[in-house]
Amino acid sequence: MKIRKVFENFTPYEWEISSQEVAKIANIPVEQVIRLDTNASPYKPRSWLNEVAKILPELQVNQYPDTKYSELLDGICSYNNVGEDNVVVTNGADEGIDIVTKTFVDNGDKVIISTPTYSMLKISSQIAGAKVLEVPRKAPGFRDDIEEIVNVCCREKANVIFFCNPNNPTGNFTDIENLRIVAEETDAWIVVDEAYYEYCGKTAANLISKYPNLVIIRTLSKAFSLAGARIGYILANEDTVKKLNLVRPPNSLTVVSIKLGTIALSDINQMRKWVDEIVEERERLFRLLNSMKNVEAYPSETNFLLFRIKGLDANTVHEKLFRKGICVRNLSGVRGIENCLRVTIGTREQNEKFLNELKNIVEV
Ligand SMILES: Cc1ncc(COP(=O)(O)O)c(C=O)c1O
Known part of the structure; x- marks a missing residue:
C-alpha cells in the first residue's frame, strides 16, 4: 500500500x-x-446568530442544501456588483484555493508564489501535483518582485501565478497596476487571494471582465467575523467560472452557513x-x-x-x-x-x- x-x-x-x-x-x-x-x-456576530436562531427549527437539515446556494449567491453578487455567472461559492477561501489548483494544475505544471506568503497556496498546489517556484519578496516593504515573477513565468512556462493581496503574513499590498502588468505580459492564470480585501478596500475584481486569466478568491472569515461558518467565493469571468464549476463539489456549505452568510451580506x-x-x-x-x-x-x-x-x-x-x-x-x-x-x-x-x-x- x-x-x-x-x-x-x-x-x-x-x-x-x-x-x-x-x-x-x-x-x-x-x-x-x-x-x-x-x-x-x-x-x-450576535445579531446575525440570533436571526438564524429564530429560523433554526424550520431549516431543512434533512435535505441537501440548494446546490446553487441561491440566497447566498444573490448576496455575494450584490455586494460585489457582479453577475451570478461570475461567482463560485466555496467552503471558505481555502476551498477556493483547492478548486483553483485542481482545475488549473496538471502533474508537473509550474506554479509561482511570492514568498513568504499564505502557506496553503504552496500546499494546495503541491497536492495538485505542481512544482512550486518561489520568488522572494523584495525589501523594503516585502514587495512582490514583479519583474522577476514575469521573467520566471516566461522562462519556466508557469501555468499559475498566485498573489496574496494584501499578503499574509507580511501585511503589505501590491498595486493593482502590477497585477494588471502580469496579467498582460504572461499566459498564466493570475490568482489573487483577497482574504483581507475589506481591511484595505482595494481589489483587482473589477478587472475580471477584461482579463479572462484573472481569478479572485475571497472569504467571509475575516471582516465578516464568520471564520467558523466556512464561507468563501471566487470571482472570475464567465468562461473561467464554467471551468471552475467542473471541480466545485455540490454540497460543501451547510444550510446553516448559507443562512448566516446571507444575513451577513444583508448587513454590510x-x-x-x-x-x-x-x-x-x-x-x-x-x-x-x-x-x-x-x-x-x-x-x-x-x-x-x-x-x-x-x-x-x-x-x-x-x-x-x-x-x-x-x-x-x-x-x-x-x-x-x-x-x-x-x-x-x-x-x-x-x-x-x-x-x-x-x-x-x-x-x-
Ligand atoms: C491569505 C489567506 N487566504 C485564505 C485563508 C483561509 O480563509 P478561509 O477561512 O476562508 O478558508 C486565510 C486564513 O488565514 C488567509 O490568510
Missing part, C-alpha cells in the same frame, strides 16, 4: 493548537485564552463598523509596538501586524506570551521574516493585555 509520491517531500499546514490545550499549559480558564494567532475577527454596515474599529486599533498597535524597545513592526493593510524581535530570540518571546495564555503566530523560522511574530488585531482589551505582556518580556 502506498500514498502519493508528492507526500515524500512535503511540509503540511501547521495546525493551530486548541484553546483548551493552551488553557491547560497556561493554567488558566479557557475563557481567558487570547487568540491572536489566526487572523480571525474578535467580534462575535455592521461589517464596515468592525473593520473601522480594527483598522483604528491596528494603527494604534503599530505605533505602540514601534515605540517599544527591541521591536520593529511593519505597516499593514490587514487585520494583523508582523513584527520583528531584536536582540532576543522570538521563540522565547512567543513561548513566554503563550504561557500567559496569549497566542501569537511564531514565524521566526520562515525565510525572509526571521525572528518575526504575527499578531492578529483583537479588541482594545485584548490588545492592551498583549502589549503589556510583550513590554514586560522585551524591555528587560
Whole structure:
C-alpha cells in the first residue's frame, strides 16, 4: 500500500493548537485564552446568530442544501456588483484555493508564489501535483518582485501565478497596476487571494471582465467575523467560472452557513463598523509596538501586524506570551521574516493585555 509520491517531500499546514490545550499549559480558564494567532475577527456576530436562531427549527437539515446556494449567491453578487455567472461559492477561501489548483494544475505544471506568503497556496498546489517556484519578496516593504515573477513565468512556462493581496503574513499590498502588468505580459492564470480585501478596500475584481486569466478568491472569515461558518467565493469571468464549476463539489456549505452568510451580506454596515474599529486599533498597535524597545513592526493593510524581535530570540518571546495564555503566530523560522511574530488585531482589551505582556518580556 502506498500514498502519493508528492507526500515524500512535503511540509503540511501547521495546525493551530486548541484553546483548551493552551488553557491547560497556561493554567488558566479557557475563557481567558487570547487568540491572536489566526487572523480571525474578535467580534462575535450576535445579531446575525440570533436571526438564524429564530429560523433554526424550520431549516431543512434533512435535505441537501440548494446546490446553487441561491440566497447566498444573490448576496455575494450584490455586494460585489457582479453577475451570478461570475461567482463560485466555496467552503471558505481555502476551498477556493483547492478548486483553483485542481482545475488549473496538471502533474508537473509550474506554479509561482511570492514568498513568504499564505502557506496553503504552496500546499494546495503541491497536492495538485505542481512544482512550486518561489520568488522572494523584495525589501523594503516585502514587495512582490514583479519583474522577476514575469521573467520566471516566461522562462519556466508557469501555468499559475498566485498573489496574496494584501499578503499574509507580511501585511503589505501590491498595486493593482502590477497585477494588471502580469496579467498582460504572461499566459498564466493570475490568482489573487483577497482574504483581507475589506481591511484595505482595494481589489483587482473589477478587472475580471477584461482579463479572462484573472481569478479572485475571497472569504467571509475575516471582516465578516464568520471564520467558523466556512464561507468563501471566487470571482472570475464567465468562461473561467464554467471551468471552475467542473471541480466545485455540490454540497460543501451547510444550510446553516448559507443562512448566516446571507444575513451577513444583508448587513454590510455592521461589517464596515468592525473593520473601522480594527483598522483604528491596528494603527494604534503599530505605533505602540514601534515605540517599544527591541521591536520593529511593519505597516499593514490587514487585520494583523508582523513584527520583528531584536536582540532576543522570538521563540522565547512567543513561548513566554503563550504561557500567559496569549497566542501569537511564531514565524521566526520562515525565510525572509526571521525572528518575526504575527499578531492578529483583537479588541482594545485584548490588545492592551498583549502589549503589556510583550513590554514586560522585551524591555528587560
Ligand atoms: C491569505 C489567506 N487566504 C485564505 C485563508 C483561509 O480563509 P478561509 O477561512 O476562508 O478558508 C486565510 C486564513 O488565514 C488567509 O490568510
